[in-house]
Amino acid sequence: MKRIAIQGIAGSFHEDAARRYFDEDIEVVECKTFTTVCEMIDNDQVDYAVMAIENSIAGSLLNNYQLIRDYHLRIIGEIYIHIQMNLLVNEGVKPEDITDIHSHPIALRQCMEYIEHNYPNAQLHEKLDTAASSKLVADKKLKDAASIANLRSAELYGLSVLDTGIETNKKNYTRFWVLSKHGNPTEGSNKASVCFEVGHFYGSLAAVLNTFAKNEINLTKIQSVPKIGKPNEYMFHVDIEWEKPENYDHAIHQVLKCASSLSILGEYQKGNLHNE
Structure with a gap:
């Protein structure tokens, strides 16, 4: 039986996301904080974790981006949950x-x-x-x-x-990432989450984004995350989708030439919206 770490307790939306994603009998391990979730994976106390990364109303959880990088976790999947209150x-x-x-x-x-x-x-x-x-x-x-x-x-x-249904916005979704300590590209991957840095000169960010566009890679999200202790320096997190794997491979190799650093956080199958 797979052990899955979540932030929160039974009955939370995190548990809902975990059970929907794995669609099998799992053991949910409750954690008080997202940091504890990451520590559980890092110490091999669980097999996977499910972590919220953004909400369609409240926006991104910036600290979770930092935690994923700090613990060198891999994104192996995603799931969207319709939030009804x-x-x-x-x-x-x-x-x-x-x-x-x-x-x-x-x-x-x-x-x-x-x-x-x-x-x-x-x-x-x-x-x-x-x-x-x-x-x-x-x-x-x-x-x-x-x-x-x-x-x-x-x-x-x-x-x-x-x-x-007492929520104000009826089209409210939270996106969850499924995380692993060791992750290979998911079979049939058509989406990736990557982070990169660029130099402080004009057109540096545009060069990376244009590279994706030229290779027919769809940029579905871009999020800047401040680098702790380094004012005016940012990591750019982007989610990209593709139809042809060779386009993705070519784009990544080209981006390596114009970004000062690049890390692929995970390659996985694009998640679908759940309306239940």
């Missing part, structure tokens, strides 16, 4: 009873219109993740509080669903 309570709790709402800070922001309209006077409590919020409400048998989380949290912790 729900208001969960203990049995018997009614809307008028709610004075406190617990959830992850990003989840709270994603549901702010709903909260302000329905619970304008509620106290908001930020927790490590949505599932932990639900577990707290359930374990303490709170009768004046609710959590915002997914439906699996309600099932796992015995909570009632007071309202569903």
